[in-house]
Amino acid sequence: MAKLTPGDKAPAFEVGDQDGNTHRLADFEGRRLFVFFYPKASTSG
Numbered sequence: 001m002a003k004l005t006p007g008d009k010a011p012a013f014e015v016g017d018q019d020g021n022t023h024r025l026a027d028f029e030g031r032r033l034f035v036f037f038y039p040k041a042s043t044s045g
Contacts, residue, residue: 011025
């Protein structure tokens, strides 16, 4: 996977949330989006 630098467009992706819902980057087209990935491993969450 290529490394992104500030200002690069994010590649298309989809991810599941804690409730089992799938979210796609394309669902937020035209809006600002902040994505925070939190690793579940070794946590109580």
